[in-house]
Amino acid sequence: MNIPHSVTTHADLIADGYKNIKAMSALSITPDSMVKFHGFLDLLSNEHGSEFAEHVLAQPQIQDIKPGIQQLFSQASSLYERHWAERLVESEDALALLTQEYPYYQHYERATTLEISAINSLSSDAVNRVLMVGSGALPLTSLALFNAGLAVDNLDINQPDLLLGKSVCDALQPDNQMAFIHNDVCVQEQLDQYDVIWLAALVGDEKIKGKIIQHLFENMRPGAHLVIRTAYNLRTLLYPSTNEQALLPFQLKLKVQTYADNFHSILIAQKPE
Known part of the structure; x- marks a missing residue:
C-alpha cells in the first residue's frame, strides 16, 4: 500500500511535537508550555477522517511513542486539573472564575x-x-x-x-x-x-x-x-x-x-x- 506523503508528514509532526514537550526541563502549567500542548493537541484533531487517522496511527514512529504520549497526557491533564482546582479553591468567587475563565467549562x-x-x-x-x-x-x-x-x-x-x-x-x-x-x-x-x-x-x-x-x-x-x-x-x-x-x-x-x-x-x- 502506498502511504500518502501527507500521512507520513503528519506522523512526523506528531513525533516532533511529542519530543519537544518531552524536552522541557519540567512538566508545568505555564503560558509557554500551554502553547506547546495546544499546538500538539491541534495535530490530533477529531476533524481528521478515520482513514487518514488509521494510516497515521499505523506509522512505526507513532506506534513507538504511543504509550509515552498517553503517559505524558495523563500527567499533563492531572497537573492542569490541579492547577485550576487550586485556583478555584483560593478564589473569592470560584463560580465566576470557573464560568468566565476556565477554557473547558462549556465542554463539560x-x-x-x-x-x-x-x-x-x-x-x-x-x-x-x-x-x-x-x-x-x-x-x-x-x-x-x-x-x-x-x-x-x-x-x-x-x-x-x-x-x-x-x-x-x-x-x-x-x-x-x-x-x-x-x-x-x-x-x-x-x-x-x-x-x-x-x-x-x-x-x-x-x-x-x-x-x-x-x-x-x-x-x-x-x-x-x-x-x-x-x-x-x-x-x-x-x-x-x-x-x-x-x-x-x-x-x-x-x-x-x-x-x-x-x-x-x-x-x-x-x-x-
Missing part, C-alpha cells in the same frame, strides 16, 4: 448534558443515584450531575486529588451532599446501589480498563447503565480507547463518535436485566 456542560439526556432516554426507570469513577481534582462532571438533581458519589484512587476535588465542590456548591470515596474501583463494593456509573476517560490503560469493566459488570445491578468516556481516531493517542468488544458482556446501547475538538466520544452500555 455540553458533554454532561448530552450524557444525562441519553441516559434518561435509555432508562425505563427514573435515574437517582450515580457514581463518578475517576472524579479527580476537578470534578466538574460530578457538579453537573448534582446540579441536574442526581445523588452523586465520587470515587478516586488518588486521595490528594480526591480531597482537592471535595474542596472544589465545597467552593462551587457549598450545599452539596456528595460523597467522596478513596478506593480502587476494582475492589469497590456495593456498586448495585447505583443507577448509572460514569467512567472517566483517563481511568486506567486498556488492560486495567478491561478489569474495571469486568468488576463493574459483576457488581452492578441488572438494568443499571455504564457511561464510558473514550476516544476515536487520532485522539486515541491521548488516552486508551474502549471499543464495543471490550464492553462485553454489557449490552451496548449508544455510541457517540464525535468529530468536534474538545469533545470526547461516549459509549453507554447496560447490564442485562
Whole structure:
C-alpha cells in the first residue's frame, strides 16, 4: 500500500511535537508550555477522517511513542486539573472564575448534558443515584450531575486529588451532599446501589480498563447503565480507547463518535436485566 506523503508528514509532526514537550526541563502549567500542548493537541484533531487517522496511527514512529504520549497526557491533564482546582479553591468567587475563565467549562456542560439526556432516554426507570469513577481534582462532571438533581458519589484512587476535588465542590456548591470515596474501583463494593456509573476517560490503560469493566459488570445491578468516556481516531493517542468488544458482556446501547475538538466520544452500555 502506498502511504500518502501527507500521512507520513503528519506522523512526523506528531513525533516532533511529542519530543519537544518531552524536552522541557519540567512538566508545568505555564503560558509557554500551554502553547506547546495546544499546538500538539491541534495535530490530533477529531476533524481528521478515520482513514487518514488509521494510516497515521499505523506509522512505526507513532506506534513507538504511543504509550509515552498517553503517559505524558495523563500527567499533563492531572497537573492542569490541579492547577485550576487550586485556583478555584483560593478564589473569592470560584463560580465566576470557573464560568468566565476556565477554557473547558462549556465542554463539560455540553458533554454532561448530552450524557444525562441519553441516559434518561435509555432508562425505563427514573435515574437517582450515580457514581463518578475517576472524579479527580476537578470534578466538574460530578457538579453537573448534582446540579441536574442526581445523588452523586465520587470515587478516586488518588486521595490528594480526591480531597482537592471535595474542596472544589465545597467552593462551587457549598450545599452539596456528595460523597467522596478513596478506593480502587476494582475492589469497590456495593456498586448495585447505583443507577448509572460514569467512567472517566483517563481511568486506567486498556488492560486495567478491561478489569474495571469486568468488576463493574459483576457488581452492578441488572438494568443499571455504564457511561464510558473514550476516544476515536487520532485522539486515541491521548488516552486508551474502549471499543464495543471490550464492553462485553454489557449490552451496548449508544455510541457517540464525535468529530468536534474538545469533545470526547461516549459509549453507554447496560447490564442485562
